[in-house]
Amino acid sequence: MQLEAYQIADHNNKLQEAHQRKLSYWTDEIANAETVIQKLIDFQIAIPSWALGTGGTRFGRFPGGGEPRSLEEKISDVGLLHALNQSSGAISLHIPWDIPKDGEAIKSLAASYGLRFDAMNSNTFQDQPDQPLSYKFGSLQHVDRAVRQQAIEHNIEVIKHGVALGSNSLTVWLSDGSCFPGQLNFRRAFERTLESLEEIYAALPDDGGTAPWKMFVEYKAFEPNFYSMTVGDWGSSLLFANKLGPKAYTLVDLGHHLPNANIEQIVALLLMEGKLGGFHFNDSKYGDDDLTVGSIRPYQLFLIFNELIDGMDRKGMNHATDLGWMIDASHNVKDPLEDLLQSVEAIQLAYAQALLVDRAALEEAREANDVVRAQEILQEAFRTDVRPLVAEARRRAGGALQPLTLFRQLNIRQQLIGERGHKTIATGL
Ligand code: LRH
Ligand code: MN
Ligand code: MN
Numbered sequence: 001m002q003l004e005a006y007q008i009a010d011h012n013n014k015l016q017e018a019h020q021r022k023l024s025y026w027t028d029e030i031a032n033a034e035t036v037i038q039k040l041i042d043f044q045i046a047i048p049s050w051a052l053g054t055g056g057t058r059f060g061r062f063p064g065g066g067e068p069r070s071l072e073e074k075i076s077d078v079g080l081l082h083a084l085n086q087s088s089g090a091i092s093l094h095i096p097w098d099i100p101k102d103g104e105a106i107k108s109l110a111a112s113y114g115l116r117f118d119a120m121n122s123n124t125f126q127d128q129p130d131q132p133l134s135y136k137f138g139s140l141q142h143v144d145r146a147v148r149q150q151a152i153e154h155n156i157e158v159i160k161h162g163v164a165l166g167s168n169s170l171t172v173w174l175s176d177g178s179c180f181p182g183q184l185n186f187r188r189a190f191e192r193t194l195e196s197l198e199e200i201y202a203a204l205p206d207d208g209g210t211a212p213w214k215m216f217v218e219y220k221a222f223e224p225n226f227y228s229m230t231v232g233d234w235g236s237s238l239l240f241a242n243k244l245g246p247k248a249y250t251l252v253d254l255g256h257h258l259p260n261a262n263i264e265q266i267v268a269l270l271l272m273e274g275k276l277g278g279f280h281f282n283d284s285k286y287g288d289d290d291l292t293v294g295s296i297r298p299y300q301l302f303l304i305f306n307e308l309i310d311g312m313d314r315k316g317m318n319h320a321t322d323l324g325w326m327i328d329a330s331h332n333v334k335d336p337l338e339d340l341l342q343s344v345e346a347i348q349l350a351y352a353q354a355l356l357v358d359r360a361a362l363e364e365a366r367e368a369n370d371v372v373r374a375q376e377i378l379q380e381a382f383r384t385d386v387r388p389l390v391a392e393a394r395r396r397a398g399g400a401l402q403p404l405t406l407f408r409q410l411n412i413r414q415q416l417i418g419e420r421g422h423k424t425i426a427t428g429l
Helices: 005-029 033-042 071-085 103-112 145-165 186-202 234-244 263-272 298-314 336-355 359-367 371-382 387-397 403-409 412-420
Strands: 046-048 090-092 169-173 214-218 248-253 276-281 324-327
Touching: 005 033, 005 387, 005 403, 033 336, 033 387, 071 090, 071 103, 071 336, 071 403, 071 412, 103 145, 145 169, 145 186, 169 186, 169 248, 169 276, 186 214, 186 234, 214 234, 214 276, 234 248, 234 263, 248 263, 263 276, 263 298, 298 336, 298 371, 324 336, 336 371, 336 387, 336 403, 359 371, 403 412
Parallel strands: 046 090, 046 324, 169 214, 214 248, 248 276, 276 324
Antiparallel strands: none
């Protein structure tokens, strides 16, 4: 299904007066309000194809109906999100869950919704039915060269799909590691993984520099291996990225840390080193919970954006284009599209709040060891209600003032169930 422009216009008209009232208050209060609105318009967040169906846990899955049954329907769902918020202009695919049969056709379908392809994800953490060798004991780290080769070839295949779709990055997340002490020689596992990654890195296309291909090395502290993960933290990811070369970067998934890790500090240092590639946004209370962004620790998200803006501005980086902004969240109890609308909005709010930080004053407070003032400066920005600015950015870009409200008013889920049926299971997790 597709949204019509008049549906958004009707919705916005009804809300316009109340919106304008709140907006004028905040544009008077906030000196750089116009800049913030413009930056929000430019800022796009990629939707993961695997979040469009109801996620499950290993204990169960409760499909919600009307879920996309094909790559085309996944693209159509992201098109819907983008029509509502004008901020989800990209999709991130996972291979083989989303193999495009005809790259050109898929690329133009996506373009018809105003979407581009963000990072391509490879999958060597599951065995596929037609796969000759098993990843039970790892993929790129495997003791058997033939298994490593199979995993390398899969990654090269994924790059090729990405080239056909106009993507320019590959995210490699490995479940490789060990479950018990003694099982793995850590050093050999690292060296084998590095050798394998080098072969994949060598297959990254060289396009002369207009949109150079990047490889993102995503780390994760635990799960599915519970004693060691071969790319277990930002230290090991950074080691790989540094050894691989300038096209390799670390990818930070917010849920992939040990409890209470200071993610904002990790982000600051990776940026300083020029090795931060991008994000998988989500939230968590315990582990890799993949909960809606900003639902548990919104202040942490704000602090991360605070470091991002500081570090990116120092390096003259473009906020919208120089890092990969992706969501990686999905779960059991919400409508996946509603959940994604919430996640995108949470990211925009944190970004907008971080743009309000008075950086000169913050540095001054730091240099004067004025701890209280420094904290006040950050919390002043965090406690500002930037929702009218985010809504205004959406409105100006052609989206809805309140995407979630409109999603419900238009009965979009019921329409999707009508089109696709009640018992749909999206491919993926
Ligand atoms: C691993 C992970 C990784 C995978 C995705 C499905 O936990 O975060 O990014 O590709 O989940
Ligand atoms: Mn992830
Ligand atoms: Mn994860």
